[in-house]
Amino acid sequence: MGAATVTSSHRSMAVAVVAFSAAATTFLLAAATAAAASPVPAIYVLGDSIADVGNNNHLPTFLRADFPHNGIDYPGRKATGRFSNGNNSVDFIGGSLLVLHLVYTGYYSTDSYFLSWVENSVPVVLVENAVLVPVGKDQRSKNPSETKFSRRKRSHLVTADNLGLASPPPxxxxxxxxxxxxxxxxxxxxxxxxxxxxxxxxxxxxxxxxxxxxxxxxxxxxxxxxxxxxxxxxxxxxxxxxxxxxxxxxxxxxxxxxxxxxxxxxxxxxxxxxxxxxxxxxxxxxxxxxxxxxxxxxxxxxxxxxxxxxxxxxxxxxxxxxxxxxxxxxxxxxxxxxxxxxxxxxxxxxxxxxxxxxxxxxxxxxxxxxxxxxxxxxxxxxxxxxxxxxxxxxxxxxxxxxxxxxxxxxxxxxxxxxxxxxxxxxxxxxxxxxxxxxx
Structure with a gap:
């Protein structure tokens, strides 16, 4: 009985992984196709700190933001040099067609900032335990538990945004x-x-x-x-x-x-x-x-x-x-x-x-x-x-x-x-x- 249970469990996990891989691959291919078809091939940005994404990191200057608490809401909580808690306007103008937000759960995963972000960011896809789960405002309000994760789980948040172009590098x-x-x-x-x-x-x-x-x-x-x-x-x-x-x-x-x-x-x-x-x-x-x-x-x-x-x-x-x-x-x-x-x-x-x-x-x-x-x-x-x-x-x-x-x-x-x-x-x-x- 024990051996049969293990085999069944492994088979279920394999099916889940294959199903996820197929769905994720389809999504990624669609995203890549959309990006390739974009009428805008690139974005060139000039300006001040409102648009700086890290140029000042490479200068001997006090006018920089590559340290905490800047970037506290950026993917990976990384201080990139943006004068912001997260993304800036340039990021949202281009938007990465696949902006990958890796969210480690625990206290942070269920805080009001993250839940509000999910609620107001559509269309989004939550990838939880190798299962692709579409989430939007209506779905979330009907089943809020889909956005609450246990402390040992981690999730990815993928969002399609605006022009489908990655924010250009410094x-x-x-x-x-x-x-x-x-x-x-x-x-x-x-x-x-x-x-x-x-x-x-x-x-x-x-x-x-x-x-x-x-x-x-x-x-x-x-x-x-x-x-x-x-x-x-x-x-x-x-x-x-x-x-x-x-x-x-x-x-x-x-x-x-x-x-x-x-x-x-x-x-x-x-x-x-x-x-x-x-x-x-x-x-x-x-x-x-x-x-x-x-x-x-x-x-x-x-x-x-x-x-x-x-x-x-x-x-x-x-x-x-x-x-x-x-x-x-x-x-x-x-x-x-x-x-x-x-x-x-x-x-x-x-x-x-x-x-x-x-x-x-x-x-x-x-x-x-x-x-x-x-x-x-x-x-x-x-x-x-x-x-x-x-x-x-x-x-x-x-x-x-x-x-x-x-x-x-x-x-x-x-x-x-x-x-x-x-x-x-x-x-x-x-x-x-x-x-x-x-x-």
Whole structure:
């Protein structure tokens, strides 16, 4: 009887493994096919810490996030250099068609953050003990036990997301000898600004990659692609690729904190100077093959915890928020003018300021509970010192708008990116990212 039981058990396990392997293989092949058929072959990213995925890890700088508690909700709880508890906006724009989340259970597997993530991430597939179990909002509400795991089990979470492209790797992490630039590259660096004067000391010392230097790096990538693919094929590849740009926040933060905001330079001349510089920078990208631009405008940076802390009443900085509104409007005019001059150029501009302000003003309406205090940090409003291994952090990151003294949580980034990807005028215009991708 014992021997028969063992044989039966082994046979059942074998059937389960075969069934899982077949289902997983089918899913993986479908995912690969979808990725290959994507109208967007690659994503090239330039900007600041909102989009940095680890470039600053390779610089001798204090402007980095490759240490806890950053990445606490990233797969494997890994601090990758993203200024976030998990993924950032660039990750969600491309989305890996197969974003593999390895979740070790125990106390973490059943906490509210993970369950909320599952509930709000569809379509998803949970792989539990070699069984492929589809889970969605309806299924989960009918059988919540499917998302609760015993302490000795582990599960994988696979999600199909947006463009079906892996988030491009940081440029400084790539080997120059065998890098595949055709798959996309991320040049973004925490601390970068439109103006060379922003974080000037940091830039001079090589503690961040200035926006101009990022374009220099991209120029070398362009040359490499032209050499490896041929000029015509490289141009065709780049014309279909997305160029995601998020820049300007650091310029505005420094302006608001400096004496310039006290009357030395009014906001409009300040913004005009930024746009004059940005015009030449974007034109240079166009000259280097960029034809589909996703421009993520600056958020209401005056409401980030660090700038709130400068106010005795802990109010948002009106100076910074006004500059953000002016900057986004000017960037819209700039891009509209470029598109008029270059009929083969198309763009989608996301008004991050208008999109994020409702989260801050009425957080509960958008699923948040805290829109003033940072989740991770030290001191008043967790905004005196940023997120470090010594900092405290909130238990439920899903309910906080801000992760640290400047940056949004993964939950905020995901909601905003969803609006940019499938939203409409006036938040994203003249088209959304999905529509731009399909051109």
């Amino acid at each position: 440029y400084l992490a790539l080997s120059r000898s065998n890098a595949n630039y055709a798959n996309g590259v991320n040049f973004a660096s925490g601390g970068a600004g439109v103006s060379k004067a922003t974080n000037k000391d940091v830039v001079v010392q090589g503690l961040c990659i200035s926006f101009d230097k990022q374009i220099d790096y991209y120029s070398s990538v362009y040359a490499s692609l032209a050499q490896s693919l041929g000029q015509a094929q490289a141009a065709a590849h780049l014309s279909k690729s997305l160029f995601v740009i998020t820049i300007g926040s650091n310029d505005i933060i420094h302006y608001a904190k400096s004496s310039s905001a006290a009357g030395n330079l009014p906001p409009q001349p300040f913004v005009d100077a930024l746009i004059q510089t940005l015009t030449a920078q974007l034109q240079r990208l166009y000259d280097l093959g960029a034809r589909k631009l996703v421009f993520l405008g600056t958020a209401p940076v005056g409401c980030c915890p660090r700038l709130r802390k400068l106010s005795a009443a802990r109010d948002c900085s009106a100076v910074a928020n006004d500059a953000s509104v002016r900057y986004n409007a000017a960037a819209a005019s700039l891009l509209g003018g470029m598109a008029a001059r270059h009929p083969d150029m198309h763009y989608a501009l996301f008004d991050s300021s208008a999109a994020l302000l409702p989260f801050i003003n009425t957080p509960t309406a958008y699923g948040f509970a805290e829109a003033r205090v940072a989740c991770c940090g030290l001191g008043d409003m967790n905004a005196k010192i940023g997120c470090t291994p010594l900092s405290s952090y909130c238990a439920n990151r899903m309910t906080h708008v801000f992760w640290d003294l400047y940056h949004p949580t993964e939950a905020t980034a995901q909601k905003l990116t969803s609006m940019a990807f499938d939203g409409s005028v006036p938040l994203i215009f003249p088209m959304n990212i999905r529509q731009l991708s399909a051109l």
